[in-house]
Amino acid sequence: MATDNGSSSGNNILSVVGTGPGDLDYLIPAARKALEQADVIVGYRTYLDLIAEVIDDKKVVSSSMMQEVDRVKQAFDLAETGKHVALVSGGDPGIYAMAGLVYEIAELREIKTEIRVVAGIAALNSCAERLGAPLMHDFAAISLSDLLTPWELIEKRVRAAVDADFVLVIYNPKSKKRDWQLGKVFEMVLNKRPGSTPVGMVRGATRENEEVSVATLDDFDTAGVDMQTTVIIGNSTTFISNGKMITPRGYGAKYQLI
Amino acid sequence: MATDNGSSSGNNILSVVGTGPGDLDYLIPAARKALEQADVIVGYRTYLDLIAEVIDDKKVVSSSMMQEVDRVKQAFDLAETGKHVALVSGGDPGIYAMAGLVYEIAELREIKTEIRVVAGIAALNSCAERLGAPLMHDFAAISLSDLLTPWELIEKRVRAAVDADFVLVIYNPKSKKRDWQLGKVFEMVLNKRPGSTPVGMVRGATRENEEVSVATLDDFDTAGVDMQTTVIIGNSTTFISNGKMITPRGYGAKYQLI
Numbered sequence: 001m002a003t004d005n006g007s008s009s010g011n012n013i014l015s016v017v018g019t020g021p022g023d024l025d026y027l028i029p030a031a032r033k034a035l036e037q038a039d040v041i042v043g044y045r046t047y048l049d050l051i052a053e054v055i056d057d058k059k060v061v062s063s064s065m066m067q068e069v070d071r072v073k074q075a076f077d078l079a080e081t082g083k084h085v086a087l088v089s090g091g092d093p094g095i096y097a098m099a100g101l102v103y104e105i106a107e108l109r110e111i112k113t114e115i116r117v118v119a120g121i122a123a124l125n126s127c128a129e130r131l132g133a134p135l136m137h138d139f140a141a142i143s144l145s146d147l148l149t150p151w152e153l154i155e156k157r158v159r160a161a162v163d164a165d166f167v168l169v170i171y172n173p174k175s176k177k178r179d180w181q182l183g184k185v186f187e188m189v190l191n192k193r194p195g196s197t198p199v200g201m202v203r204g205a206t207r208e209n210e211e212v213s214v215a216t217l218d219d220f221d222t223a224g225v226d227m228q229t230t231v232i233i234g235n236s237t238t239f240i241s242n243g244k245m246i247t248p249r250g251y252g253a254k255y256q257l258i
Numbered sequence: 259m260a261t262d263n264g265s266s267s268g269n270n271i272l273s274v275v276g277t278g279p280g281d282l283d284y285l286i287p288a289a290r291k292a293l294e295q296a297d298v299i300v301g302y303r304t305y306l307d308l309i310a311e312v313i314d315d316k317k318v319v320s321s322s323m324m325q326e327v328d329r330v331k332q333a334f335d336l337a338e339t340g341k342h343v344a345l346v347s348g349g350d351p352g353i354y355a356m357a358g359l360v361y362e363i364a365e366l367r368e369i370k371t372e373i374r375v376v377a378g379i380a381a382l383n384s385c386a387e388r389l390g391a392p393l394m395h396d397f398a399a400i401s402l403s404d405l406l407t408p409w410e411l412i413e414k415r416v417r418a419a420v421d422a423d424f425v426l427v428i429y430n431p432k433s434k435k436r437d438w439q440l441g442k443v444f445e446m447v448l449n450k451r452p453g454s455t456p457v458g459m460v461r462g463a464t465r466e467n468e469e470v471s472v473a474t475l476d477d478f479d480t481a482g483v484d485m486q487t488t489v490i491i492g493n494s495t496t497f498i499s500n501g502k503m504i505t506p507r508g509y510g511a512k513y514q515l516i
Contacts, residue, residue: 028379108516119284141393164419166418
């Protein structure tokens with residue numbers, strides 16, 4: 001990767017770009033263009049590795065996980081020197097990712113840098129694709145991380161979503177330090193839906209270590225679930241066909257499908 | 259567009275491909291490749307027009323809206339003659355779109371054609387991008403179309419999502435024949451959240467006729483909302499900054515953002 005040549009292009013732009021799940025076939029052209037136009041790329045190392053061939057000749061500032069606030073401040077500091085900075089996140093920066101923090105910090109620090117968010121293929125899109133068609137009907141996306149959200153609120157949301165028969169998309173289901181929440185969610189779902197309810201998980205979608213499995217609430221093994229995993233729990237109508245998880249939209253009640 | 263040359267490639271493949279919002283900069287390379295590899299393209303005319311330059315030399319079977327079941331059957335019939343057929347939907351075929359119907363009909367008719375779903379940028383991704391960062395926290399996606407779902411169930415889901423302070427992503431908010439549901443949803447939200455709650459709408463994201471507006475529940479004008487529109491209603495923490503709608507993830511409570 002090239003070193004900084006000291007030029008200031010007078011851009012003052014912060015592009016917030018998602019890599020999608022990882023495979024470059026899932027990186028939208030708008031995101032690739034933003035990366036190509038940027039003077040500097042800022043991001044968490046793992047995500048930068050996924051797009052290495054796109055940002056090969058760029059100045060890169062990489063950091064480790066869990067330093068989101070510092071990373072955004074650093075990206076703004078660089079942009080304010082007249083650079084076009086691309087801040088890279090995984091998936092879609094607009095879904096549980098970096099876009100919000102960027103706007104929040106811009107507001108608090110009264111930053112005038114132009115902010116450009118570029119959508120991406122989020123975990124829910126790639127996970128749904130791998131599992132079949134689980135998101136054909138209303139769904140609730142819920143993160144189980146209680147780092148920034150009290151567990152009571154998470155539990156309240158799970159209960160509400162289960163009661164109203166939403167499909168559940170579970171972000172951050174489990175980490176090394178946080179291992180009981182997913183089991184608790186399954187327990188809550190089992191109070192309202194049968195053990196035969198389909199559950200799917202996708203780990204590292206489109207990457208070399210991708211793992212996909214579809215099972216039922218009774219049979220699902222949470223051992224393989226980690227922070228790289230997204231879990232989808234079916235609603236009362238979701239069924240499994242040839243290993244795929246399908247939530248009908250309701251055409252069958254109105255139209256002749258055969 | 260080319261006429262059928264009568265060749266049978268022995269592929270027997272049905273690719274289910276989303277155009278994303280419309281602009282080709284939002285069409286993922288995996289979807290473009292599937293379209294390029296296909297022998298025949300099947301889809302609703304409006305979506306095919308959006309990708310005209312990609313499918314220019316292909317045999318195309320277009321149809322009008324509201325004939326989803328017939329379109330899927332036709333796509334399978336063509337695939338079973340040994341073709342690779344790409345069935346095109348808008349957005350992400352895995353979110354309220356064609357993937358489910360494809361798997362359902364395959365199961366009922368015991369079809370052996372290989373099915374390949376390719377994810378896409380869904381309305382919720384492009385709408386969130388245009389509005390700012392409304393989906394930084396848990397959200398519920400709900401379609402207001404009561405064509406295939408009883409209104410009572412839709413209302414139950416809206417109520418549950420409002421009670422548990424989800425951000426709401428409203429699909430199919432309004433059509434020519436169905437004009438009161440969105441107002442009813444606003445009424446339900448106003449029972450629990452203040453009139454200052456941010457609401458955003460995006461119509462025809464990335465297209466020539468794109469319209470984006472951010473307002474509050476009190477001020478929001480539903481006149482411009484139609485079937486091409488997605489509406490996002492903030493949770494109790496969502497705020498407006500420089501015309502953007504932002505739902506904080508919660509960093510501010512734990513970290514020094516300035």
